[in-house]
Amino acid sequence: MTQKFTLPNNATVLIDEMRDVRSLAVGFFCKTGSADEPQDKRGLSHFLEHLLFKRTKRRSALAIARAIDRLGGDADAFTTKEYTAFYAHTLDSKFADALDLLGDVVLSPAFGSEDIERERGVILEEIGECNDTPDDLVHELFVRSFWRNHPLGEPILGTVASVNRITKSDIYAFYRERYGAQNLILSVAGHVRASEVLPAIEKLFARRSAGEIFPPSGRRPRPFPHFSIERRPGLEQAHVCLGMSGPTQSSPRRFAAHLVDIALGGGMSSRLFQEVREKRGLVYSISSSLSSFRLGGYETIQASCAPKNLPRVIDTTLSVLRKLKHEGVRPQEIVRAKELLKGNLLLSLESTVSRMSFQARQEFYMGRSERAEERLARVEAVSREQVEETAHEILSGDSLSLSIVGDVKNLTYKSEELAAAVA
Numbered sequence: 001m002t003q004k005f006t007l008p009n010n011a012t013v014l015i016d017e018m019r020d021v022r023s024l025a026v027g028f029f030c031k032t033g034s035a036d037e038p039q040d041k042r043g044l045s046h047f048l049e050h051l052l053f054k055r056t057k058r059r060s061a062l063a064i065a066r067a068i069d070r071l072g073g074d075a076d077a078f079t080t081k082e083y084t085a086f087y088a089h090t091l092d093s094k095f096a097d098a099l100d101l102l103g104d105v106v107l108s109p110a111f112g113s114e115d116i117e118r119e120r121g122v123i124l125e126e127i128g129e130c131n132d133t134p135d136d137l138v139h140e141l142f143v144r145s146f147w148r149n150h151p152l153g154e155p156i157l158g159t160v161a162s163v164n165r166i167t168k169s170d171i172y173a174f175y176r177e178r179y180g181a182q183n184l185i186l187s188v189a190g191h192v193r194a195s196e197v198l199p200a201i202e203k204l205f206a207r208r209s210a211g212e213i214f215p216p217s218g219r220r221p222r223p224f225p226h227f228s229i230e231r232r233p234g235l236e237q238a239h240v241c242l243g244m245s246g247p248t249q250s251s252p253r254r255f256a257a258h259l260v261d262i263a264l265g266g267g268m269s270s271r272l273f274q275e276v277r278e279k280r281g282l283v284y285s286i287s288s289s290l291s292s293f294r295l296g297g298y299e300t301i302q303a304s305c306a307p308k309n310l311p312r313v314i315d316t317t318l319s320v321l322r323k324l325k326h327e328g329v330r331p332q333e334i335v336r337a338k339e340l341l342k343g344n345l346l347l348s349l350e351s352t353v354s355r356m357s358f359q360a361r362q363e364f365y366m367g368r369s370e371r372a373e374e375r376l377a378r379v380e381a382v383s384r385e386q387v388e389e390t391a392h393e394i395l396s397g398d399s400l401s402l403s404i405v406g407d408v409k410n411l412t413y414k415s416e417e418l419a420a421a422v423a
Contacts, residue, residue: 002359002369003194009210010182013201014359014369016189018352023073024190025356026098027087028106031185031364032178034158035081035151035293036214041166043158044174046079047123051171052086053077054115057108061115067101075101079156082293083364089353092191096200103204106184109175116168124164127157134239134405135302137230142241142300142403145228150221152293180211185363189356221296223399225415230405237304238406242317245399246290246297247390249365254292255341256382256390257299261290262337263329264320265301269336271320272301280316282309294365299394307408314402314413318421325395325422328388341379345372397422 005013037044054061068075073090075098086106088098130136140155147153157163186201223245247253265272265288276286286303305313329337348354349372359369370378397419404411 001371004363004369005198007181007202007205009205009208011205011208012185012363013198014185014187014363015192015194015197016355016359017192017194018190018355021191021352022092023089023352024092024095024098024188024192025087025089025352026095026102027085027187027356027360028102029185029187029360029364030084030179031183032214033080033082033084034154034156036178037151040162041170042154042162043123044166044170045084046156046158047119047163047166048171048175049077049079049084050119050123051111051115052105052109054119055109055111056104057110058104064101064105067097071098071101081152081156085357085360087353087356095192095197099200099204106179107204107208113168116171120163123157124160127160127163130157134232134235134237135304138239138241138403138405139300139302141228141230141405142243142401145226145403146223146243146298146401147221147296148224150219152221152296177212178214181205181208182210182213185360187356187360189359190352219295223401225399225419226401227413227415227418228403229408229411231408232405233407235405235407238307238310238404238408239304240310240313241300241302241403242314243298243300243401244394246299246394247292248297249292249294251292251297253386253390255379256386257290257394258341259334259337259382259387260329260391260394261288261299262340263333264288264324266337267340271324272317275320276303276313276316280312282313282316307406310404310408310411318418321395322422325392329384329391331384334384334387338379338382342376345375395422
């Protein structure tokens with residue numbers, strides 16, 4: 001069970017005591033991500049994430065690397081559209097070392113101009129790598145077209161132009177604004193006792209000011225039904241991302257939406273896998289996923305195939321959507337989806353990293369951490385009627401959109417045609 005503490009400077013501390021493991025995970029979660037950046041400085045959050053590992057007031061980049069190696073586990077960081085995370089996974093005996101290292105990295109940065117220019121080159125290479133990865137590129141193309149003119153639609157990495165515009169003063173100003181104590185969640189899960197680790201955490205934050213709170217924008221993203229294509233001569237396969245609007249993180253329909261997603265493309269017995277791969281042999285893999293944020297969400301289907309098979313893949317996929325919309329999700333599909341969703345949750349509880357991350361995200365999105373039993377009960381409580389209503393809502397066709405990356409010619413779709421195909 002997660003214990004929650006609020007420090008005098010309003011930093012949030014979450015501790016999950018796990019008695020049956022010998023490891024622990026500790027993470028700093030900052031309540032800011034790429035959706036909070038200035039329009040002309042996209043990529044700022046991700047740039048800062050990189051730089052915090054370059055130099056602190058006590059450690060050089062090499063010293064940080066050596067400290068990570070001495071943990072005997074691993075340490076890493078990642079940026080999302082809505083928050084940024086820094087974490088370490090190590091043995092229970094290394095808690096003090098992990099906390100000291102992450103606290104130094106997150107709370108005491110000292111990177112300079114040379115660090116910035118060196119890391120700028122690394123990030124530009126990362127952007128180039130993403131652009132050369134068709135699976136990533138087609139999803140990025142979809143989101144940017146689907147949520148155009150909204151921060152949630154912008155790439156987390158930024159663009160070459162925006163990353164080149166970011167200056168040292170931009171980065172430090174963003175850090176001072178966003179990394180105050182009340183914008184930080186410190187999450188711990190593993191073989192620890194709250195009474196023993198909390199004093200060290202309080203000492204770490206003792207001199208940290210609360211800082212300002214930056215509430216998320218209240219402007220919901222408006223979906224733009226579209227067909228977008230990026231032609232890439234020489235690619236062996238065409239990469240497809242077909243998507244539509246989905247629920248937010250706080251939506252009461254989110255559990256029903258997860259069940260719809262599983263029935264649609266979540267596993268080998270899903271409708272898409274069976275129809276598109278098993279019965280017709282048109283793809284090696286095809287799957288669906290649900291992405292939810294504070295202000296919006298979307299359901300996507302991704303697949304890749306030989307260009308000659310592309311029209312059949314799209315037509316078959318649309319046929320599956322239409323059938324699911326009109327016939328609803330079968331009772332046995334709901335049972336299977338619930339078992340898969342509950343199974344994934346229970347398996348994740350065996351991982352200290354998963355539990356550390358899960359409770360931090362719950363606090364960020366919901367303001368509280370759900371107990372596993374509570375979450376399982378919410379999954380089980382979803383009725384067939386709720387699943388059918390949610391499926392009909394998601395598959396309405398109003399926002400249905402399609403993005404393609406590949407060596408494809410003479411192929412075009414209108415958004416009205418996509419909507420009509422599932423009507």
